[in-house]
Amino acid sequence: MEVQVSAGPHTKGALRHVLGHLLTPLLMCLGMGLAYLGAFHAPEPHDLRVDIVGSGPRAQILAQTLQDKGAGALDVRTVPDRATATAALRDRSTFGAYLPDGAAPELLVASASSDTSAMAVEKVFTKVAATQGRPLKVTDVAPVSSGDPTGQGIFFLLVALSIGSYASVAVIGGAGAVLPMRIRALLAAGMSLVVSLVGTVFAGPLFHLVDHGLGGLWAMSWLYSAGILLIGVGLHTFLKRWTTLGVMVLFVMLNFTSSGGIYRPELQPGFFGSLHAFWNGAGYVEGVRDHVYFGGHALGGNLVVLTLWLLAGVALTVTAGLTEARRSTPPTTATAPTTPTRTRAEAEAEIEEEMEEEMEEAVGV
Template sequence: MTPTTSGGRHATPEQSLAPQGVWAEFKDAVALRTVGLILGVLLLQLAFVLSYVGAFHAPTPHRIPVGVVAASASSAGQSAATQTAAGLNALPAYPIDARVVADEGSARSLIERGDLSAALVINGTSTQDTLLVASGGGASVVSAVTEVFTEVASGQGRTLVAQDIVPLQSGDGRGLTGFYLVIGWIVGGYLVAALLGVAAGSRPANPRRAYFRLAAIVPYSILSGLGGALIVDQVLGALTGHFMALWWIGALLVAAAATVTMAFQVLFGVIGIGLTVLVFVILGNPSAGGAYQAPLLPAFWRSLSSALPNGAGTDAVRRIVYLGSNGISSHLLVIAAYVVIGAVVAAGASHLHHRRGAAPASPLQAP
């Protein structure tokens, strides 16, 4: 029977099928899985905004380690240093973690090693004190410390002169070169792993292919570390004098990002790329201590700083270039742990999928 319209007129076949055809075409063009992926992208986007703005919108110093030194070794001088340190530790919100240091030479040594961010040398014969700082250890920390000490000195009727004993290299504007170098290495690491997944399926067809992919990461990491070190040293002269150390920490960072990305892809398919972005971009970059070092970040991002390759790598590069490589062992262990765990998980998950007889996920299939 020919369908009719509400007014009794006969409807054409095109009119009767049009709504159903449009809906079917829409479902074909925008599948339920596609909607899910779009929602996932939206969540990542909002998480990006929340993480970056949350980390950077109100930088506040938190227990920055500083020393207090009496220029005079007399009992009066030592008493003044002790009282000053106690007053600094009692400031609201605890911006400073102050301790008395025996003499100026010891304070300089601790700053040059990165154990202290600054030191106040109290002048016993005038009202002008000296603040020893290290912009190479973190320019934003120096600004925060200088602001706190200037305010305290002003309240006591004293003046302050700052002396930078670990200055930035001339090509390292605002001390951000190391941060961007680390970010470049990490981006290269997760992009090469994602590319391998897109080219031949998120999950390798068998464990042997997983090992091939892991092996391919090795020369890429070495070349990437070499390229980054060449650019910042020989090409641009931004960070000079530490070429070999930068090369190999760069290779380690690239390998960390690549193996973790591969592990996520083997475990979760194409969704693993989104998880990689979450770890390395949304959480890793704002907590890395680039524009604002860890002591100026809110508690959540501060706690992540040295636990992720971004922050561990950024502080390691800063310490290699400016602080005599002191304190980098823990950072190297963190980065190496990501390499090892990522490789083990990627290989182990590939074996598990193969034993279960799971078909490899194509780049556009659900995991």
């Protein structure tokens, strides 16, 4: 006797539930692909500032020739001497300076500003020197720490801080949903302190990404992490199970790609270059570079960026707390509510399920 089993209402409901939740990883796949491939798949220089050292006709002709051949890739200018060129590299207003000495042409770069930008400049002027039949001497006036030979360690530190921060949002927003907002905000502040301390250990004694300035690096790490956590905790009130996707869009898809940790804006499409001016990841990466390698030049602007993101998180958390207070206020009419209230066990079960879903999404990317 053959027994046929048909899908009942419970199976159909469970299937709809699973399919609904599969939408989140699909959107993550689309978002990550569009963001990372759009930002990194074909780096090309545009308006990349370089200097030709010299004031005579030879320097002027070389600068104009490179400007014309670059067709928008380079922004070529002339500076009178080596000292001026070095100062421009140290204040990060240029990415390379070429000294067209007929016997020994030399290129000055600052790899601590951006190793990939320095490599792009070196590629250009290696060809220029080759036309003279001379090897190119490259001098790095602002080298990176010996523990970070690629100059990208700060970017990977940014990744670690970001994951620790936005994964904590899933826990505080899910498991902590029954807690008052002020307690969740304190948990966020405390967790950001822990994450920033872990990041500082990574950067200093563990991997030696930087050889000085750990105090300032820790302060920027805390500002960065606290901003993410407070924004995420505040968003959870409004987005619920979509919070993980929301913070990933903000602090992974748009953040990592515009941070300048791999390619600076001069090597990226304009959209990501424009985000670099005010996004929190760029504020962190460029702020650490300014602090560690360039004597604090332009550090103030990057600290303002990080502080504004933190204040946005504070404002969003306060707004979420007020919204929750209004939602929990009992009705003032005499008529009793007719909808049945959930038991504590049911509420806790729903919160636990939501937290598990958010943690799977946060950790699984």
